[in-house]
Amino acid sequence: MSKYNCFFSLFFLLVFQFSCRQNEASSSILIFDKLLVNSKVNPSAIENDQPLFSWIINTEGFNKSQSAYHILVASSKEKLNEDDADIWNSNKVESDKSAYVKYQGKNLKALKTYYWKVKIWDESNYESKWSELQSFQMGLMDEHNWEEAKWITLNKDSRISEHRFRDYQTGNMDKPIPVDGFAASYFRKEFNLTKTIENAQVYICGLGYYELYLNGEKVGDHVLDPAPSNYEKQAYYVNYNITQKFKPGKNAMGIILGNGFYGQNISWKNDAESEKDLSYGPPTVRCLVKVKYSDGTTSDFYTDETWKEATGPIVFNNIYGGDTYDARYEINGWNTIGYNDEKWGVVKVASPLIKKISAQQIPPIKKLKEFEPHNVFQAPDGNWIVDFGQNIAGWIRLNVKEKEGQLIEITTTEALKTNKKDIFQGATGGSANGMAQIYKYICKGSETESWEPKFSYHGFRYAKIKGVSRKPDADMIKAVLVATDIQETGNFTSSDDLLNKMHTTSKWTIVDNLHGIPEDCPHREKCGWLGDAHAFCEYALYNYDMYDFYKKYMEDIRTQMRPVNGHNNPDIKFQVPTMIAPGKRTSTYAKIDWGVATMYLPWYNYLYYGDDTIVKDYYGEMKDLTNFYLSFKDENGIIQDGMGDWCPPLWDRRLNPSAMECDPIISANAYFYDILGVMEVFAEMNNDDTYAAKMRREKVALKKAFNKSFLVEITDTPHKWYQSQTATVQALQFGIVPDDIIDQVVNGLVHDIVEVKGGHHSTGIHGNRYIYTVLSKYGKADLAYQILTTPDFPSQTYVMNSGFTTWPERQFLWETMVGPTNSLNHPMHTGFSAYFYESLGGIKSSTVHPGYKEFFIKPEYSAKISETKVVIPTPYGKIVNEWEINNGNLTMRIDVPFNTKARLVLTKKELESLKINDLPFSEFQGSSMEAVKWLTHVFLGSGHYEVQFLKDNMNRVE
Secondary structure, three states: OOHHHHHHHHHHHHHHHHHHHHHHHHHHOOOOEEEOOOOEEOOOOOOOOOOOEEEEEOOOOOOOOOOEEEEEOOOOOOOOOOOOOOOEEEOOEEOOOOOOOEEOOOOOOOOOEEEEEEEEEEEOOOOOOOOOOOEEEEOOHHHHOOOOOOOEEOOOOOOOOOOOOEEEOOOOOOOOOOOOOOEEEEEEEEEEEEOOOOEEEEEEEEEEEEEEEEEEOHHHOEEEEEEEEEEEEOEEEEEOHHHHHHHOOEEEEEEEEEEHHHOOOOOOOOOOOOOOOOOOOOOOEEEEEEEEOOOEEEEEEEEEOOOEEEEEEEEEEEEEOOEEEEHHOOOOOOOOOOOOOOEEOOEEOOOOOOOOOEEOOOOEEEEEEEEEOOOEOOOOOEEEEEEEEEEEEEEEEEEEOOOOOOOOEEEOOOOOOOOOEEEEEEHHHHHHOOOOOEEEEEEEOOEEEEOOOOOEEEEEEEEEEEEEOOOOOOOOEEEEEEEOOOOOOEEEEOOOOHHHHHHHHHHHHOOOOOOOOOOOOOOOOOOEEEHHHHHHHHHHHHHHHHHHHHHHHHHHHHHEEEEEEEEOOOOOEEEOOOOEOOOOOOOOEEHHHHHHHHHHHHHHHHHOOOHHHHHHOOOOHHHHHHHHHHEEEOOOOEEEEOOOOOOOOEEEEEEEHHHHHHHHHHHHHHHHHHHHHHHHHHHHOOOHHHHHHHHHHHHHHHHHHHHHOOOOOOOOOOOOEOOOOOHHHHHHOOOOHHHHHHHHHHHHHHHHHHHHHOOOOOOOHHHHHHHHHHHHHOOOHHHHHHHOOOOOOOOOHHHHHHOOOOOOOOOOOOOHHOOOOOOOOOOOHHHHHHHHHHOOOEEEEEEEEEEOOOOEEEEOOOOOOEEEEEEEEEEEEEEEEEEEEEEEEEEEEEOOOOOEEEEEEHHHHHHOOOOEOEHHHHHHEEEEEEHHHHEEEEOOOOOOEEEEEEEEOOOOOO
């Protein structure tokens, strides 16, 4: 070999070794932090044919991104390699997509477990190691996979307790009537297992709430399971792995079944806006156990006519009224092996009207937190009142020792009377739904008795206790927070304690109102009003993992739809949701400003997560509803429909309707203008070019009609506005205001706030969602802060200073009232708190690259605030923006996740003083720049940055 050949051989060997070391080094810092299927870690009961794969990468350095991925899916762990993967081998796919990658392999089979892993290549084509092995398990998929499992229900109501009845009285009834509702059912069955078990799975669907037991122990930690739905069309089952709970030989399974919303045949039945009977029938349950033995054989156990039934100590249960538990009728050992059930009856096999049963994908309802008494005092009637210090949704837990037959009544309320001496029940709405919030416990007279409800929850801060022989304390009573176990993933803090308290108040108000649906309140109604749902959606998405929650609620809206004739074309029927979903209490068809939830929820879900499946799944319904609302267009181009800017200050639709200063038609048309733009995007995503063009035309026409019809000059000023704070805020937020008069309109809004309203807002839920964001965006951040924090009525600070720990439904002068009427826990009023993230934190996802694949950083803040930190979860990892300002110099510490890009929005003056990681911008090589009108976008790839610049006080508006 020549010396030249030797040289080149050595050279290529060194290059190869260097390349290998580089690849090895790169692989070691591309670390898989989280691997997800359908946004879950190793999920069970998947039911869609094309699951979505996602992964989050931790790495070091700057501008790191993905250039390709390779996914393997196999039917066993042994086959999970590039040669044997028998279900899907994607091979190397050149793509930067790392969230919601759609499965493209062989057909997936029901009840089968699959295994998967992934590796990626970064922007320099360095290859990661394979991820750790992951799995996902398919659900029942189809009705026939329930096999022999039957629906069972109570055959005989054998309750004999005198306490089975409750008083029912609505505001239009002269006197109460006794009601008892459907009985809580107890079911049991014993099974014999003769082989060693490898795996056991249970699938259970309750039409009504259930609790499942195996050998005397409750299965799982869920409560109030499953989530409510439109039961005649859709219900949900839950899957549990019970392998470790089975024993060799005999096993006993038990089920307690309550009414929930399915068997709710009492409350609201005399409501003029509802149907007479809101129940779907007596509660019923279906259960299937699939067992796989170590020898490879299988067997099934299921509900059928061989199960036994009884009633027991739960002698009354109603989702509004509460539970009554008569401990004298306890059935000791009923769910254990060897219990003598000879006196029990045989169940009735039922045939409920239901079209589809799916696996519940949203988090379950759980007991999340306990509260001890904050204060205990005696009411004028001698009974005890317990203040738990926080308005929550849930129930009480009792530990008492009293004589046999002693009745203990616990009335739960949100408020005290103004004199603070007794409870005030008006806020919980018993006169509306017909039942006060009361728990009843009848003692068996033994040693200390412990009890908590199973089939109802209440909204309350206070509990009035009747029937106990001593002063309550923490040993006797606690309050239990019960709600959907959504994970808190975002966070906001600032230098201002008032804003931090508002954020906490808003979070409490949302958590209290999530029980499988987004409720309006946790006591009087417990209804999923569509307008309330979209009012607080974005704030919820900033704080919590709501990915599955809004998908589920969209199904509630779809299954609630019904045919309605068009307004101007009555010969055409459209599928239109009702004001409430789900359930039989529906109100009317959904007016525009409520019905737009049908489009907004998919839009927000798409923006915050970047997954387009929710858009494509519901595009047909959204398109039909948009056409329905277009049928209300009059000769002037204005849509003649709308509900109104709900609950502005001092408003009462019967006693003071004029306090709603915004015409419902104006606010509805403002929303609809925004929705036309959303639907244009949705049409393009669905390759519906014709409809996209129609939406563009309608949007141009409505903008012209809106300004012609509603834009007015303010007398004796150079300002203009849209006749109310709410309409003006909406017009600015949605881009309806012509560019050449934006300053006039902003000044018109400021004029009304400052000169006319004395530094106060006059907005309801529609305007209050955006007013602080809009003022901040247009250079009025100090005014936004002022109207938020003024202690005078009306303001958020006034509400907090009035002692409320959640946001009330109404904006009233509380000190002038006997007690605070209407709900004190209404999440529709939390929507404004998105301002903490989008304005103070300055973080917004790009609409072109949604799911924070690309996002904006543009804080807008008052001089009263010196520092803020926001943490925002994304499908790529957490975005952090922590800023502080000193002497006009702004410092931001920013975390940009792997495979994403940030747009730091600056004025040209700010750019001149910009430093990134202590380097002048001209020397920093990790970013690029783009001019946008009079602003500059500085692009930052992944990494941790410390950004400094001299703050420019000019209006930073694009």
